[in-house]
């Protein structure tokens with residue numbers, strides 16, 4: 001019996017709701033898989049994930065979750081590399097690419113201050129803002145997903161408590177800081193290249209001037225902690241920015257392009273790109 005895959009909120013289920021077990025989440029399509037963390041379709045996307053302590057690399061600070069993909073385990077131990085080919089990882093990666101909301105469920109076995117003592121809690125909708133590969137604690141490679149709380153629909157709901165209020169304030173401040181910083185540094189790199197994409201040379205003329213994007217090589221913020229520095233930035237057109245962030249192409253140490261793009265990155269004499277960051281991007285997103 002195939003239950004329908006439903007994205008976003010499920011009727012009659014609210015953030016903070018408690019479930020005594022996994023089975024009762026299934027009939028409504030809230031989370032349809034009894035023993036799996038990721039609920040989705042590899043060709044469409046994933047609509048829900050459950051954190052239940054099965055993966056040692058999972059990280060949880062409330063609004064920010066670094067979730068580990070599926071696979072490579074035997075008797076609950078990581079014994080081989082994970083890959084994007086695993087259907088569950090493909091499903092979640094599709095949600096990343098498409099920007100679908102993901103319902104996050106925390107179980108009592110998940111080690112976090114946000115976990116319930118028993119059963120499971122619905123923690124609201126999250127958006128996936130990043131996906132990459134890294135070596136986990138086990139030394140094997142694991143697929144990683146950065147999930148950020150996106151449950152703004154909860155504002156105005158009757159049960160807003162103090163936690164939510166502090167969470168809102170904190171997030172707004174973070175966003176403002178990030179935008180300002182991006183704008184200033186991006187402007188420098190874009191002017192250095194006269195708004196020409198370093199991959200394809202495209203220079204987009206708008207009604208008010210030229211348009212290009214500053215792309216961070218090693219992403220800023222948790223968990224990558226890339227440098228806020230011109231040596232960690234590229235001037236790219238929007239297409240190549242998206243393709244670079246999603247690992248559609250990568251850059252070799254000699255600045256030749258690999259993957260979907262070939263040729264060489266155009267580099268200005270005054271632009272000392274960090275090889276270490278290029279490597280980091282390649283190892284994480286290739």
Ligand SMILES: [Zn+2]
Nearest residue numbers: 197200237240
């Ligand atoms: Zn381009």
